[in-house]
Amino acid sequence: METFLNSIHGRYASDKKTILGLCMNKYSYALSDLARELGTSIPKITRIVTEMVNEGYLVEVGKLESASGRRPSLYGLNPDAGFFVGVDVNKDFLIVSVTNFPGRQVALVDNIPYTLESTESSVKGLCKVVLEAVRKEKIDPSRVRGYGVNLTGRVNRRTGYSYSYYIGEEKPIAQLLEEGFGQKVIVENDSRAMAYGEYMAGVAGNADTFLFLNVGWGLGMGMVIDGKLFYGKSGFSGEVGHFPLLDNNRVCQCGKMGCLETGASGSALHRIVLEKLSSGRSSILSSAYRKGEEISLDSILEAVEKEDVLAIECVEEIGSVLGRAVAGLINIFNPDLVVIGGRLSSTERYLMPPLRSAVNRLSLNLVNSDTQIKVSSLGKSAGAVGASFLSKSRLLSELS
Ligand SMILES: [Zn+2]
Structure with missing residues (x-):
């Protein structure tokens, strides 16, 4: 290579x-x-x-x-001398962001259909799909100087192994991606890449210490501390979704009980809405529910947009639990800024008031008066943008 x-x-x-x-x-x-x-x-x-x-x-x-x-x-x-490509791998689609050599975004492609599986051919397939998208944007792949690829779950950036994809193979997934792209590749945890996106091109540009909460199906966190992404010893820091904060007797997807994610995430919202529908509460989702149709998280978020009272109430419930966690995080980190991002940030109007109220009620006043709380400005593209900048930073570290 x-x-x-x-x-x-x-x-x-x-x-x-x-x-x-x-x-x-x-x-x-x-x-x-x-x-x-x-x-x-x-x-x-x-x-x-x-x-x-x-x-x-x-x-x-x-x-x-x-x-x-x-x-x-x-x-x-x-x-035009060089480009950096960031790829955000979601459950059934990819988002690709391209940044040029001086650091300006030159392309953003959303919703590229692809489902990554834990096989070598699927990883190579992802490379092909991304290269095609890059060519379509009239960018010559031979001028791409590096790729950043975000994966959900635990990722060890140093070794290039993901613990969600291509697990247990001798080669790390980063190496397979490098073979497919023919360039250096950084793999990164999605929430951490989103935090970096907000730091380099979004709402967190002036913050030296800030926390990014990725409220998606699960709940993750990326941290910038004293101007640097914080990784922890093995790169697994930020698993705030599995903070055992709640006394709700609910089993989390990680197998443990009472994790924050079971009360403050997209999956929690989904569960609460279904519980209320099954108890007979009315909603614009009721008829689909009665017909036995699948109620997805997206359909719930759409219902919120259509001002469905039941869906809004459930979002408020999530905001209140999330606010309790944010209060605790503010007490621990004393950050400049907390950014709320991820899929649920589209419900900002209803999510944020109970969240702010819980923070005001529960965090130490002296600490929280220094902290701002904002909603992500990059939205869905935060991860892909962050990944392209991470790739740029990697090259920069090798040049200096
Ligand atoms: Zn858990």
């Missing part, structure tokens, strides 16, 4: 990598600044930058204003 870094060779390879790393962090440089950063002479930097312009990595992005009247050129990344 010829990775992007291997493709930079020749006499000045190491200086070129340093210059790319500098330009990925900062918009533009004059030759004199680059010479100072690299501790080298202006003639040598001029030679290297000229080569990099000819090779398509850098472009002149403007002129520096100067008092002397001479206006030296400023150089920055050529936006």
